[in-house]
Amino acid sequence: MGAIARAEQHAEVAGGEEGQSQYLTFMLGGEMFAIPILNIKEIIEYGHLTTVPMMPASIRGVINLRGSVVPVVDMAVRFGRKTGDVTRRTCIVIIEIESGGEKQDVGVVVDTVNEVLEIPDTEVEQTPSFGARIRADFIHGMGKINGNFVIILAVNHVLSIDEMAVLEYAGGAEMEALALA
Numbered sequence: 001m002g003a004i005a006r007a008e009q010h011a012e013v014a015g016g017e018e019g020q021s022q023y024l025t026f027m028l029g030g031e032m033f034a035i036p037i038l039n040i041k042e043i044i045e046y047g048h049l050t051t052v053p054m055m056p057a058s059i060r061g062v063i064n065l066r067g068s069v070v071p072v073v074d075m076a077v078r079f080g081r082k083t084g085d086v087t088r089r090t091c092i093v094i095i096e097i098e099s100g101g102e103k104q105d106v107g108v109v110v111d112t113v114n115e116v117l118e119i120p121d122t123e124v125e126q127t128p129s130f131g132a133r134i135r136a137d138f139i140h141g142m143g144k145i146n147g148n149f150v151i152i153l154a155v156n157h158v159l160s161i162d163e164m165a166v167l168e169y170a171g172g173a174e175m176e177a178l179a180l181a
Contacts, residue, residue, distance in 0.1 A: 019121045023143065025114040025150055026093065028075050029084060032114065032150045034143060039155050041094040041105060043113055046086055063092070063107060070094065072107035073159060079138075084111055097159045106159045117150075119143040124152065 023034035024043075049061035049072055058078040062069050072092055076084050084090075089112040096103055124141040140154040 020118045021121065021124075022116055022118050023150075023152060024093065024116055026110040027112045027114060028079075028110055029081055032148075033075075033110075034117070034119070034150045034152045035093070035095060035155055036152075037116055039095050039097070041096050044092050044094065044107075046090040046092055046109065060109060065094065065105065065107075068105065070105045070107050072109060074109050075158075076109075078158060087111070095155055095159065097156050099156075099160065108159070117143075117145060119145065119150075119152075 022037040024037055024040050025032055025034045027033075044065075047063065049063055051061040052059070055061075055071075058074055060072045060074045062071050064070075074083055076082065091110060091113055092107040093110055093113065095106050095108055097106055098104075123144040125144070126141060138154055138158045140152045143150045143152050
């Protein structure tokens, strides 16, 4: 997997036919998730991360991507699970999100990347109010593929760096208050 897969290569097919959207599917903790292909910039091998002190637990560190500092989020931790083992199939998906009106690249650690799938809009159900083991606002919808569901993520919510920082700060403040009590 040493080669870098770029989203631009998929740009001409990303629109698909009317009423269909393309998604990059990946595995995380035995579950399949999907992200719209138009948010994907590239997929790289899991490599050396530089840890940064005082970052939220879900941010594993940063990488240097062609001169830019890109934060890398551990999706398992972001979903309230324990960190998975790094294997030879573990990779980082570089995703472009919009934060405060600006575009920002964020890396996401996933167990393995599956494939790009076209899911007709008619096969995407609304966000369930229960049943998923992640926050409902993280889910854009549930796609049906061959009788199975894939969780389509709302990347701007899942990867909100501001929200992760606020949650970490709140958790740290709670721990500090408990230590002083």
